[in-house]
Amino acid sequence: MTPLWTSDEASAATGGRATRAFSATGVSIDSRTLRPGDLFVALKDQRDGHAFVAQALANGAAAALVSRIPDGLTDGAPLLLVPDVLEALAALGRVARARSRARVIGVTGSVGKTSTKEMLRAALRGQGTVHAAEASYNNHWGVPLTLARMPADVDFAVIEIGMNHPGEIAPLARLARPHLALITTVAPAHLEAFDSITAIAEEKAAILEGLEPGGLAILPADLEVTPVLAARALALGVPAMTFGQSGAADWRLSDIQITPEATIARASHADQTFLFKVLTPGRHFAANALAVLAAAEALGLDLTITACDLGLWSPPAGRGTRERIALDPVDGAGFDLIDDAFNANPASVAASLELLAAMAPTDGVGRISTGRRIAILGDMLELGPTEAALHRAIADHPALAGIALVHCVGPRMRALHEALPRRQRGEWVETAAELVPRARLLVDAGDIVLVKGSKGIKVSLVVDALRKLGQSGPSRTRGAE
Structure with missing residues (x-):
């Protein structure tokens, strides 16, 4: 495989010092998903990547981009030493773009x-x-x-x-x-x-x-x-x-x-x-x-x-993936799940609600004779001082007229919960984890269920709980971001 970065090229790009020659076929910032031959970049984010350099090298990294020699290693290890790892990564990006x-x-x-x-x-x-x-x-x-x-x-x-x-x-x-x-x-x-x-x-x-x-x-x-x-x-x-x-x-x-x-x-x-x-x-x-x-x-x-x-495109996982959850493995009765648990703001929530309202549930297959459109909405984060009003305003969206129930997750979504008509007002919980044990009570065969929220509110936990209610069949289509 043609190398993406040699030690000479990476050193020239970053102004760093390679402790020994290496040839990297990729670049990684995560020792868990690193592929053999990658250059491991020891970024400091929520955790200091220097703590994982030894593991990355053990997993087959060609070398590690570091600002210091990590504990337990010597300068005999394949390292590229730079003053600042993030700036060095930007330098690699700049040179890669130029060439x-x-x-x-x-x-x-x-x-x-x-x-x-x-x-x-x-x-x-x-x-x-x-x-x-x-x-x-x-x-x-x-x-x-x-x-x-x-x-x-x-x-x-x-x-x-x-x-x-x-x-x-x-x-x-x-x-x-x-x-x-x-x-x-x-x-x-x-x-x-x-x-x-x-x-x-x-x-x-x-x-x-x-x-x-x-x-x-x-x-x-x-x-x-x-x-x-x-x-x-x-x-x-x-x-x-x-x-x-x-x-x-x-x-x-x-x-x-x-x-x-x-x-x-x-x-x-x-x-x-x-x-x-x-x-x-x-x-x-x-x-x-x-x-x-x-x-x-x-x-x-x-x-x-x-x-x-x-025309062959479909959304990435967690951004509107629609799948069939079979509640009964014999007759295949189940519900449709729209997983949109990665991101949320007023515009994307509106788009997802419009999509849900346009979809047709199936009648006559569940405990409840009429199939329902159900929305499980988590907090929209980083909206600033008007966040309560923006959450409350969802209740006025025209698409809600065709949605049977709205369950709300998170402290900000309480404003929406209180603004909903009683007939549409589902459960409100402060955290997604509280809704997980109740997953089976939220859905019925024939329903279409949208789960939407900012990543930080973790409504993906609800998605996982709903998936575990049955065996997922082949994905029929995909939904909204």
Whole structure:
């Protein structure tokens, strides 16, 4: 296998000192998932990675990137010594980006970053090799790690860029140096650190500061803050394409059909009208897929091949995976589970509720004669001083009219629980663990159950409990992020 980093290359990139020669075929930050031949990066995050260097080397790491010699090792071990590990990782990413021939697409947005990244991976791979992170590696260490792992000879790279606080996106964008910058949407998220949607839009627009000369912005057309995004592009001299349902959009959705298995959309661009689909229900997926088609055209790719490959995409695990849980192994009676337990903010919760409302439960197969749509909603985190109002406002969403019960998890979701009509008011618990023992009482055959919440509220525990009620059958389709 061609080495990704030799000791000479890594030393030159980081200014570090290699204790001995090595050749690494990958880069890892986790000794548990490390593959033999990886360069282990001893980051300091929740725990100090230096404590796991010995284990990483025992597991087959080619070397370790460290700021000191860990206890129990000598400088005879394969180490790359640097003053600061995170800065050295960024340096590796910078050099990897510089030596790559890839056309780079940077993706940011309040909702849909990871799904759009994966759509791009699926849509581009039929016309070249694609590099993208396997998870949501979009922060101050995730972007450098994704770049440091990038082979020099890939054709396309998709780099997801996120933020929690002002000033985070621009440095990461300058590191990634995208040829295309795609903003999925701007919505209330991380309001704990921002005082308005406009401020969030300004931070998202900072991705344009990293664009390569001649780069292009792909922007949502239907937002109140679209002018904020467009103004930043204009100020930077960046040409922009817009997508959405607005009549002024360069790429315009004219019709969306949602079925239990897919989303089918009609769109127009310039003088062309075309159909495309993704194998998952959700109106917002149509918009993200349209942005992917816009990116493919900007890259000079064949749109027919792109649309066909895009049609095979389904969401990543934990971001809307829909599966059948069989309660009775004999007759197959069961319920449908939508696992969307990774992330939540007002926009993504609204999208998930709309998806749930559009799905049809099955009548006449359970203890309760009518199949139900049930939502289990966990706290939306990092929303700042208006968090109570934003949770309470979910009760006014039109999609709730078709949902039978809403169970609420977390102290913030109590505001929603109290605002719900009595007929829809399910249980409220402070922690997800409290709901786990009651999982069997929450569902019946024929139901469709959505579990949605921010990762920190751990509603994934409820997902696991619901899965254990039966044997999961083959996944029929996928749902919302």
